[in-house]
Amino acid sequence: MKRLLLVFGIVCFGALWAQAQQTIRGNVMEAGSDEPLIGASILVVGSDQGTITDFDGSFELSNIPNNATEVKVSYIGFESKIVKISGQMDLGVIELELSAIGLKQVEIVASVAVDRKTPVAVSTIGRTFIAENASNQEYPELLKSTPGVYATKTGGGYGDSRINVRGFNSTNVAVTINGVPVNDMENGRVYWSNWAGLTDVTRSMQVQRGLGASKVAVPSVGGTVNILTNTIDMEKGGSVFYGIGNDNYRKVSFDYSSGLTDNNWAFTVLASKIEGDGWAEGLNFEGYNYFFNVSKVINKKHTLSLTGFGAPQRHGQRQNQQTIQSFRNAPQGLKYNADYGYLNGQLVNVEDNFYHKPQFSLNHYWTINSTSDLSTAIYASTGTGGGGGTATDGSVGFNEFRTGDQYSPYDLDAIVEKNLTSQDGHAFAYLRASRNDHKWYGMLSTYNKKLSNDFNLLAGLDLRSYKGIHFSEVTDLLGADYALDDNDINNPNRRLKVGDKRDYANDGIVLWEGGYLQGEYSSGPLSAFLSLSASNTSYKRIDYYNYLDSDPLQETDFQNFFGYQIKGGANYNVNKNHNFFANLGYFEKAPDFDAVFQNFRNDINADAENQKILSFELGYGFRSSAFKANINVYRTTWNDRTFTKSFNAQDDPNTVIDESLAELFANILGVNAIHQGVELDFVYEPTTRFTLRGMLSIGDWTWDENVDGVSIIDERQNVVGTIPTLFIKGLKVGDAAQTTGSLIADYRVIDDLKLGITYNYYANLYAEYDPIDRISDENGIVQSWKIPDVGVFDAKAVFDFKIGTLDASLYANVNNLFNEEYITDAQDGDGDGDGIGDAAGARVFYGLGRTWTTGLKIRF
């Protein structure tokens, strides 16, 4: 660790070289990203003297006429900028804003943070970074080199990656695509496989850590990930891409933009297909992507833009974590996957996932007058799909059917044979899928009014209507005549065929009405904002299986929960090099759907408590032409984290109660966590050919206090029991590395060849556990098993060349270059029976071994 700090130190000193220069020079970059604009023109206003930027966006201009006061910086597809040069030799970084239709408005709707203006801790990655590093990595992994982020591939299935920000999992990380929130309306989770492959049309991805700049109420406890897709490129053209990789990875994609036509129409389309066998066993996948945007500039005041995208996919999963020893014992080693089988010689992904969630949005941008405008997005998304798995009648277990030893695949042929012996034709074992379909409609509207030169007022509405449709269905009877199911109270003892529903069927309906008001002040070096937002969430549950159709309890009333947030912050630019910022916020987050309805029934937990989050950040930024750095500290206290415990009366021999009140639950309040830490990131370009990016993030995330005797309440509000003390004080939060660091060194060997190496370091990663399981202090308060620290290298190469008149790029990536064996995910477990989690008891996923991809992109 000390060595790592030393390296950062060296780099920081290096920044001081680059100051005093005697010629006019600068760097032209795309605003909001670290991407240089190559070939941008710099023209001295009032003369014909000028130059263009180099491949790193830098330029130098000498022999300027004495009377020259400003230069014009311009680049196709971007808005030109006039920069004053009086007495100034080093112009530093000149950022050009994209002139793509609607981009600015989308950025406002999505609350994209602006450097040295928006007072939040933020990291942004842009198109070039994504193109060079995408390889076989998914959205979360592209962010792994930004502070506070911990991303893993979990089991390694396509789209199964996950992200934690500042130690909070995806339930507490808001994700928006073009400003439209995509966290599941019921449980808050983000399913990245829904967007797998959308990286191809991503123009930028921004992580705002902490409460962030988001105006609408979103669950940004850990942070917000804003994904902006391409809208309309002004430039006409397109590209084709073909890539291959390890384990039969193949990707082909095509995109095309019309540019803005003479009659003010424009469209962009993209289509791609990705397939492969997956690195581990039984993870074969096939995914498609489509994206389109059609825009019409109606007149100077109105623009309409329709965007649609989706990524239908089906992939095999590795659902079950295994002990370290199992992976060591398995003949296939780290590629061992217990969750697939063979039937008639064909591989069957017993645990699989299939989903298609197209999203369409119609955006209207209305410039009302010179001081006000209104941006409105109406969107709709429908999700169809689910996850496959096993089902039995209770007399057999799937694990009894393996083709060989315990590490071998399921022997589905043996199950067919077994099913054929069934006297009454029912299936002993069969395959099912748990389906989670949904329909989601919403509207986001933002009104922006410039009250004075310094003061801006924003007001907005966020309306959502969501219906989740949950059921399980039979997908393969494995040779049986039918599957027997007796879970539908309205239709007992059914003989099910493939496609029939089973086990459960219920709908979750969520209505959301939110609004916000934000004031922004910006004058000279100071900018500040104050934001207030509130939302009402209404939940309704309809249970078709546990209640008779004639039973009014089948459908609940709407349960309403009110949440709000208030936050504010300020940024002060001391000079062109230094800026400071601070922000402070408090918000109350409505409980999730699953906390409101207990026991997988319509048992209403009307007293479910709001979670309360208080957060502040202090930050400092340094900018010079060669060195950019940010450092910030944060502290988030998260109080009354939702925990409910529900159980049967007879489960607890100590509770003597009326048997008719068998369904009980407790809202466990006072489970509080403190997440605090320091985050540093920098970009250093000592020469035009070399770029070093680095990040160090040191978190201290712990549970706060022990929680004493929580009362168990029955539906008549009687206290019927007590949950013992939770011993959690000082326990480290698990499931995300508390210390992360990264260095990315890019070196342009020759003008057309760029080589890069990425190093990521993960430390203080504790196995996941449930704090409300900690009901004993027999061993004192002991941490869960600590996963060994590790550093992992990736390497990349990009070669730009010409095919005739067409630009082409050849990409090559090797991830986990040294084939490091390391653990990314662990569930705490006790192997030696002393009540303390250890390496023998933990069940884990390993990081993938060495993987590679290479691809060719040709632009036209």
Add this chain to the structure above:
Amino acid sequence: MKNIYLMLSGLVLVLGLFSCDSLKDTYAELDENYQDPSGIQELSITMGDDEYQLLEDVDGAESIANYKSFSSEDEAKTYIPYVLDYLYPQLGKGASASVDYHIYSAIVSNNEYSFELTDADYQALGQEEGSLDSQWDVFDAVEYKLANPEHLDLVSLEYVYDDGTTVDTVIGKIARYNDDWLLADQPTSEEYAMMGQSFPNFSSRTTAKRNLAILLDQKYPFAYEGDVKAVVFTYTYVPSGGDRVFEDYLAIFEFDGSQWMVIPDLKVANLKFGFDGSQWVPDNTIRFTLSSADFSLIGGNQGGDAGESAGNYGNFDRRPTGSAYWSDEMILAGINFLLNTNYPSSAVGQKYLITYAIYDGGAGTEDIYVIKDSSGEYIYYEE
């Protein structure tokens, strides 16, 4: 430019230190306590000639090798581990062996009694004539004289027998066999002669049993399968440095449907052994893994969400927060229910090592080791 190369290679070198073999220590820790499952085998073997031969050079076990049998269970517990050691030196801690072996238990009489029926006895038995006239009368008489007979007690009873034509005083030999009385055949001098004996006795027990079986075949060819007969024969030998001895010997025969077979002196018995890492020790642990049917049974007994979950998924949900949570106490209770249902007649002290599937966010297994205590309850067994 050179500086950059220098810096880069320095970086890679420094960072490389963080990245080699991150799991080395973890693996070492695991290896320390690791029990390779391939060393944990469950053997089932029978002591045959070859196995007994292995004890030839073991001190104190020469006669075992010689007679291919043990004289007691304790002897078997002492010496079978030598055989297992020799045969399976490769196995590891946790291996177990179920061994069938032979134990020599000659059928000799237990207690011998001698009674003579008096007039008062006949009166008490309701035999006014002062004689007995059926086998059942004889058994009644023995029972009258000997209140609490034990297995293989041998009674000499002198009584007057009236077979309807003649009235004789006889000395009957009556043997207690399990819960029944058997009126033992006593070969006559003619029968001894027919069996090739010069004198009315045998000097070899092996010959006696062989020949007596043939005699019974001739005398009782119409027996039914499962019929049992006792024979008392005279065995004679001369102990070293002493006078010739004559002893009554009891042999029990059973009709197998076609011929009479002697119930052998060598009996097959079974012992279980476990390997504790350094030696084989007697161990009666029965190991098994809960089947889906077992989970259904335990779940049905438990009821509630937990019971339903166990039945549906074939595992115990071990997430304390969940409504289907199985606590240690619930599992112990479930195991008690299962064992009492499936093995109601297990002996006190019987141990079970049971593996079961669990779910605690991922799939896994746990073990429970129990022993039946004197109250008939299964409690945790600590090794």
